Amino acid sequence: DHFGQVDIVINNAGILRDKSFHKMSDDDWDLVYQVHLQGAFKVSRAAFPYMRDQAYGRFVMTTSAAGIYGNFGQANYSAAKLALHGLSQTIAIEGRSKNINSNTIGPVAASRMMGTVMTDDAMELLKPECVSPLVAWLSHETCNATGELFEVGAGWMSQLRWQRSQGAYFDPKGFSIDDVANAWDIVKDFSDPIYPSSIGLTFKAIQGNPHLNDDI
Template sequence: MADELRYDGRVAIVTGAGNGLGRAHALLLGARGARVVVNDLGGDVHGGGQSSAAADQVVAEIQAMGGTAVASYDSVEAGDKIVQAALDHFGSVDIVINNAGILRDSSFAKMTEHDWDLIYRVHVLGAFRVTHAAWPHMRSKGYGRVVMTTSAAGIYGNFGQANYSMAKMGMIGLASTLAIEGGAKNVLVNTIAPIAGSRLSGTVMPPQMAEALRPDYVTPLAAYLCHESCQENGGLFEVGAGFHAKLRWERTAGHHFGSQPFGPEEVAEKWLEIGDFSQVSHPKSIAESVMPILQSADSPFGHGKV
């Protein structure tokens, strides 16, 4: 049996922690010794309304287990206030789990700018503002763990969720760059794509499936990524129902036309080769992506094919 991973002395912020995934994250961290800021605006799944009840309930549950927690009722758009709550009550911030989210599903033809903007503001702008406020405190002490929450809709797309897919893919891009910028300061950033029964999925998921996809099947991965022993940085993980997997980009060998003139006709002729995944590479950075291209045969930058 492995030794229990604990978070004693750590201060964690979990957004959207009043229900579902966020609640499960907050409860586990609180039970393992972290001092937790339970943030939840208390609105509905579409971004309307406000209530303190959900956050207060989770704080009470953590305290009943002997843990330490305080509630924050601010919108994630006021991320500086959420981080300030951690500083005011606990004097520090070590862990940020950006979990807050809403849905405003609509086909693209019927989607309004309000539908688009509200999803962006809660998911992307909210994650930016909370993380941006916590970032200097983590960097200055040389320690931090940040978890972003994306979705299969962001990775693969999904009908009726252009706004949500945009925001969730944006979380992956944000996390990838923060991992590069934070790594040298031991501020590590990763992204999870949960498959879980929650308030957002509960409206379309039958009860039996929701039971199989309980949030507490996702939380162990999120918690591990937040632990000081975890050195993962810049990873993207699908997780749910006990399944855990890491994702990466894959690229075909492609075709290089070299320096001779070519047009769409030549592209069409080589289309099958361009899309042939029988030989692939897995670039992990811009440098790894660009250098083989520039060094290919007949490239004006190259020195022969690599």
């Protein structure tokens, strides 16, 4: 009511409770989940109906390299951060018809939280000003990117995407661990990769199984 409308939501709240997995408590897990993922969910859900009504909106979720790749001592943080990308992709799908875009960034940038684990020299190189132009672009009305993931930091920027091997097919009526072992090199062969972008392409791959009939 105070500002008139909501056009952009940037989910950037964060907290660290780093511990190796076998030492992590429920409280360590829950607090990180609540701040990173639950917080983003509640803010985004509150804004989404207004964006639908005005047929316009932009979301930017903040993940991290730890969320994308995993990192020692950060099981809670990594899980919550990767979950944000799943949330973003679904918002992108559900918002597409209403001109609502949602993307995820994985920044490497100096912050009070990062200052606990990085040197002063590294912090100077990783200025937030090297991240904010990407956030501004993804929030801009002329940017049509949606459901995408980007890494950014220290003057470098890159898009990430899923890559899948062609895979191997087995008879769904029955196959064994030996069959899997014998086809393992084929399962892991990325010489001719596919770049899937939706759940529909997963079902398309399954439908290509020569052992199947037309029921799927």
